[in-house]
Amino acid sequence: MxxxxxxxxxxxxxxxxxxxxxxxxxxxxxxxxxxxxxxxxxxxxxxxxxxxxxxxxxxxxxxxxxxxxxxxFHGDLGFSYSTGQPVSDLVRTRLPATVELGITGVVTAVLLATVFAAIAVYRKKRGADVSLRFASSLAMGSPPFWLALVAILLLSVNLGIFPGPEGRLSPSLAPPPTVTGFYTVDSLLSGQFGTFVDAVRHLILPALTIAVGPFAFLSRLFRSQLRNTMREPFIVVARSRGLTRGSVFLRHAVPNSLLSLVAATAMLTAETMTGSVLVEKVFGWPGVGSLTVDAILQKDFSVVQGVILLSATLYVTVSFLADVVYVVVDPRIRAGAK
Known part of the structure; x- marks a missing residue:
């Protein structure tokens, strides 16, 4: 190993x-x-x-x-040609916003994908299965920046349910004291519940927008894995021991199928946090993605170079950790490595 x-x-x-x-x-x-x-x-x-x-x-x-x-190697990524600030400071300031948005989007995608895929497989009804496949196909063919524009137009401009592209908070509110850099967490830690509600309202639309793509992939993957697991011999043995179909499904099929999502979710987490450039720009989200777009427009190549290095490091690190976890939890991989 x-x-x-x-x-x-x-x-x-x-x-x-x-x-x-x-x-x-x-x-x-x-x-x-x-x-x-x-x-x-x-x-x-x-x-x-x-x-x-x-x-x-x-x-x-x-x-x-x-x-x-x-x-x-010493954390020095140079300095921004347009602002004169160290690139590491610029990235450090913007990174919490991107991580908060990325984690929220991926968690939302995982929860929705597992729930809807489990319902589609368990109920065995063609309507539920076709609906899930249609939704995932539609989601995979929808560019995130286009979804962001549609979401703002419908849910913000026309219906007024969510705030517009204002960033992480309403202009009238001050950011909470920095502890983690996540406005939702920091506002709770400081007891500013009004700020917490406002931060959540600003987070919902961009998080749902970037969750669409991962949801499409994960729902298809989990559905396929669940269907295969339900045909495994140990499922038949469990049913023959008198366990109900629901108990076998929840206690045996779902946990064994979730293993396939470990590596996929890790890769999607890194991809989401490093690839939400246009979504951040559309929503006015002050993260690393917006910083990258601004740097490209200003030909500030030092910032772009630093962000690319950070993105590559983040993507590869998450992938490496996912591989390690997969090796630890799956004995078949350890056996194949010997």
Whole structure:
């Protein structure tokens, strides 16, 4: 088992390095000069050359990449060319909003997928099964940013049920004292229940929007796994011992089928938190996604590069942890690794 875990760790480290290498050289080839961005259009060539030297942009690309990787190991992702702030500080400030939104969306998707898939399989009625497949197919074919726009138009502008794209709180409310960075949690910890309700109302629409895609995938996966599990011999043995169908389904079929969701949910969590760029922008959500869009528009490649490195690290780390958990809980994988 240790050998398999070390192998997965090596693959994870190589993936992060490859993503860093790709993003670094790709961004260096795109139009735009960071030194010109800082110096302004009226700066003379001598000033621009001095800025390039100060920023290390006149060094060979291989040396620049080595300097960047070395600094990254110490948590230094450079500084923003447009704001002058360290990229690590910008990301640290925006990350809690993205994580809160991503976790809420994935948890919502998992709960809805397991409940609806379980109902469809247990009831054995064609209507429930067809409805689930139709809903998942429709969800898989709907772009998240389009769903975000439709949700705002219908539920915010027309019906007024939820607030518009105001961010995490209404403009009249101040953020709660920072403990975790999650407004819903921090408002409860500080006893600000009005702020908690407002934070939840602002969180519902974007969370549901990003939950649609994971729900579509997980509901299909769990439905398929449940149907296969219900045909397993141990289910027949359990029924032959006199257990009711509902008891067998809840105590044996569902827990055994949930194992298939471990890796899938982990991957979707990382993908959701790193891929909700447009949804964050549409809802005015002040997370890492909005930061990335703003940086691209301003040609602030240092921020984009830092976010790509962070996203790759997050994605690979979550995937690696999911693999480790899967190896620990599933003896079949451990047996295959020997």
């Amino acid at each position: 240790l050998k398999l875990i070390l192998k997965r760790f090596g693959v994870a480290a190589a993936t992060i390095l490859g993503a860093s290498l790709f993003s670094f050289f790709l961004l260096r080839k795109l139009p735009g000069d960071p030194a010109r961005l800082i110096g302004g259009e009226l700066a003379d060539e001598q000033t621009i050359a001095s800025l390039r030297h100060t920023m290390g942009l006149d060094a060979p690309l291989t040396q620049q990449f080595w300097n960047y990787i070395s600094a990254s």
